Amino acid sequence: MPEVNLQGGIDDLVIKQRNGDPKLHRWKTWEPNTPFAPKLDVSLYLDKYQGNLASKLKRMIEKAGVGSYNEQLSGNNFFGEWTKYNIFDWKEPCVQVLRHKIYQSYVDYCKAIDVPALDREDILIRGWAVRLEPGEPIGMHSHSLHENTFVSGNMSLDDYPTSTDYWIPLFSLYHGPYECPNKKGNVALFPSWLQHGVANNMTGEVRFSLAFDMFVKDSIEFILKTESQSSDLAQIILKSKPL
Numbered sequence: 001m002p003e004v005n006l007q008g009g010i011d012d013l014v015i016k017q018r019n020g021d022p023k024l025h026r027w028k029t030w031e032p033n034t035p036f037a038p039k040l041d042v043s044l045y046l047d048k049y050q051g052n053l054a055s056k057l058k059r060m061i062e063k064a065g066v067g068s069y070n071e072q073l074s075g076n077n078f079f080g081e082w083t084k085y086n087i088f089d090w091k092e093p094c095v096q097v098l099r100h101k102i103y104q105s106y107v108d109y110c111k112a113i114d115v116p117a118l119d120r121e122d123i124l125i126r127g128w129a130v131r132l133e134p135g136e137p138i139g140m141h142s143h144s145l146h147e148n149t150f151v152s153g154n155m156s157l158d159d160y161p162t163s164t165d166y167w168i169p170l171f172s173l174y175h176g177p178y179e180c181p182n183k184k185g186n187v188a189l190f191p192s193w194l195q196h197g198v199a200n201n202m203t204g205e206v207r208f209s210l211a212f213d214m215f216v217k218d219s220i221e222f223i224l225k226t227e228s229q230s231s232d233l234a235q236i237i238l239k240s241k242p243l
Contacts, residue, residue, distance in 0.1 A: 123216065148222065
C-alpha cells in the first residue's frame with residue numbers, strides 16, 4: 001500500500017481519486033486493516049454556472065441590502081441577519097433558475113460518488129447572501145454535525161482573487177486546506193459537516209457570494225415532532241423550502 005507523501009500539497013495526495021467526473025474532488029483512504037486505522041471519504045463537487053446568472057443574483061442581493069457579515073456576527077450572536085430569511089423564498093426568475101441548476105449539480109454529484117440521488121420533492125433548501133467587506137474573513141466553520149446531515153453549497157457572484165478553503169480532516173493539518181478560487185459562477189457542493197472558511201478579504205472591494213443548506217425531509221419531520229422546534233436552530237431549518 002502506498003504511503004502518503006507528506007511533502008506534497010493537498011491536491012497531490014495519493015489518496016485523492018482522479019478518475020471519473022473531473023468536477024469531483026475526493027479524498028478517500030484505503031480500507032482499514034485494524035480497528036484503529038483511519039477511514040475517511042471526503043468529496044466536493046465543483047460546478048460552474050455560465051451566463052449572467054451570477055450577475056443577476058448579485059444585483060438582486062445588492063438591491064435587497066442583505067448579506068452583511070458584520071451584522072451576522074454582531075454581539076457575537078450566531079443567530080444574526082443571515083438566519084432571518086430564505087433567499088429561495090424570493091420570486092425573481094434568477095432564483096428559480098438557480099434552484100433548477102443546484103438540483104442538477106446535486107444529481108451529478110451523487111452520480112460521481114455512486115450514491116442514489118433523492119427526488120427533488122424530497123429535498124428542502126435554505127439560502128442566504130454573504131457580503132464580505134474589505135478586511136473581513138469568514139472563520140473556519142461547518143453547517144451541520146447531526147445524523148441527518150446532508151449537503152451545503154456556495155456560489156461566487158463575481159471574480160475575486162480570493163478562495164474558499166476546505167479543511168480535509170487529518171490531511172489538511174499537514175498539507176493545508178483545499179483552495180477553491182472565487183470566480184464568477186463557480187459553485188461548490190459538499191457535505192454540510194465539512195469545515196470551510198475564507199481568509200481576510202484583502203481585495204479592497206466587497207465580495208459577494210450566496211450560500212445554501214439542503215435538508216432531507218427526516219430533518220424537518222424530526223423537528224416538527226419534538227419540542228426542539230422552538231429553538232433558534234430549528235427555526236432556521238424550518239425556513240427551508242422544497243427544492
